[in-house]
Amino acid sequence: MSNKTKASITDMLRASNLSITDTRVKILELFIDSNGALEHSSFEKLAGHSFDRVTVYRTLQTFLDKGIIHSIPTTDTSIRYALCKSDCSEHDHHDHHIHFKCEECGNTICLDETTVPEIQLPKGYAAHNIDVVVSGVCKECK
Amino acid sequence: MSNKTKASITDMLRASNLSITDTRVKILELFIDSNGALEHSSFEKLAGHSFDRVTVYRTLQTFLDKGIIHSIPTTDTSIRYALCKSDCSEHDHHDHHIHFKCEECGNTICLDETTVPEIQLPKGYAAHNIDVVVSGVCKECK
DNA sequence: TATGTTTATGCAGCAGTGTTGCGTAAATAA
DNA sequence: TTATTTACGCAACACTGCTGCATAAACATA
Numbered sequence: 061m062s063n064k065t066k067a068s069i070t071d072m073l074r075a076s077n078l079s080i081t082d083t084r085v086k087i088l089e090l091f092i093d094s095n096g097a098l099e100h101s102s103f104e105k106l107a108g109h110s111f112d113r114v115t116v117y118r119t120l121q122t123f124l125d126k127g128i129i130h131s132i133p134t135t136d137t138s139i140r141y142a143l144c145k146s147d148c149s150e151h152d153h154h155d156h157h158i159h160f161k162c163e164e165c166g167n168t169i170c171l172d173e174t175t176v177p178e179i180q181l182p183k184g185y186a187a188h189n190i191d192v193v194v195s196g197v198c199k200e201c202k
Numbered sequence: 203m204s205n206k207t208k209a210s211i212t213d214m215l216r217a218s219n220l221s222i223t224d225t226r227v228k229i230l231e232l233f234i235d236s237n238g239a240l241e242h243s244s245f246e247k248l249a250g251h252s253f254d255r256v257t258v259y260r261t262l263q264t265f266l267d268k269g270i271i272h273s274i275p276t277t278d279t280s281i282r283y284a285l286c287k288s289d290c291s292e293h294d295h296h297d298h299h300i301h302f303k304c305e306e307c308g309n310t311i312c313l314d315e316t317t318v319p320e321i322q323l324p325k326g327y328a329a330h331n332i333d334v335v336v337s338g339v340c341k342e343c344k
Numbered sequence: 345t346a347t348g349t350t351t352a353t354g355c356a357g358c359a360g361t362g363t364t365g366c367g368t369a370a371a372t373a374a
Numbered sequence: 375t376t377a378t379t380t381a382c383g384c385a386a387c388a389c390t391g392c393t394g395c396a397t398a399a400a401c402a403t404a
Contacts, residue, residue: 131277132277133275133276133277133333133335134275134276135273135274135275135281135333136281137279137280137281138279139277139278139279158321160323160327163330171323171324171327173324174321174322174323174324177319177320177321178319179300179316179319179334179336180316181302181313181316181336182313182315182316182341183341184340184341184344185302185313185336185338185339185340185341186338186339186344187336187337187338188305188337188338188339189336189337189338190334190335190336190337191275191277191333191334191335191336191337192321192332192333192334193275193332193333193335194321194323194327194329194331194332194333195329195330195331195332195333196327196328196329196330196331197327197328197330198326198327199324199325199326199327202326202328
């Protein structure tokens with residue numbers, strides 16, 4: 061990872077009023093490198109057990125609270141997270157893109173260009189957030 | 203629950219080549235009565251600990267395999283299940299409706315009348331299934 | 345650069361969730 | 375009614391996520 065990216069990571073943390081620690085920098089690096097969604101166990105594997113499990117949980121929770129990452133619904137018991145785009149903040153959080161889970165490689169990625177369509181709910185329902193998860197085969201595995 | 207519904211439950215099981223057992227009948231009753239999505243812990247509560255945990259897990263897995271129920275993505279660690287409509291089968295499974303999770307009462311329901319809109323994926327991606335989960339406030343809690 | 349304060353980390357331990365193996369009990373087929 | 379197949383219940387285990395507390399690191403201030 062280039063120094064330039066490392067510098068932007070510290071900027072990200074500072075912008076959210078978070079102190080710069082090894083764990084936080086490393087986890088953000090993993091998110092940037094992976095270019096997709098990661099679950100908790102991925103960090104333990106990718107970071108080579110250099111961090112305590114609890115630290116990873118707390119770091120992810122902190123990032124969630126600050127709007128740095130968002131969670132992605134799954135039909136299994138793990139929770140997946142991905143980096144938010146720059147237009148998300150602590151108090152105005154939104155995912156306007158859809159998620160794609162590849163059945164071949166198992167990766168989940170954010171399709172940032174693809175917007176969530178309008179959905180007409182029955183009378184009496186108020187929507188705050190819409191999650192769309194498409195499963196299938198990605199362009200790498202095709 | 204009426205005898206008529208009980209009869210249709212045994213028909214459902216027979217149609218999927220499943221033997222009729224107390225556990226399976228009771229779990230299907232709970233699905234029908236709840237009219238929404240249930241997670242594993244719900245069965246233990248609703249059924250009053252009359253079944254072993256393992257039996258409930260295995261029963262749900264069997265129903266999933268046979269296309270009797272489907273799983274609903276969540277951003278927590280529990281897996282939610284709901285009854286499939288009659289046009290699902292073991293080999294042709296599909297959810298063409300959207301799911302609504304109420305932030306007030308916590309219930310997740312299937313909006314069967316509301317269809318999933320067309321989604322234009324980037325080139326190279328093939329979609330097999332689309333899950334849409336809308337969160338907000340349901341008409342009961344409004 | 346040194347120092348005090350705040351914040352994050354690591355460890356131990358706990359609770360909840362889901363799985364596997366195996367002997368027994370129940371359901372179906374004959 | 376009996377034989378065979380299938381499901382159930384128990385014990386034990388692995389994995390995931392959380393809390394409390396002592397220690398270590400990061401930051402702000404001088």
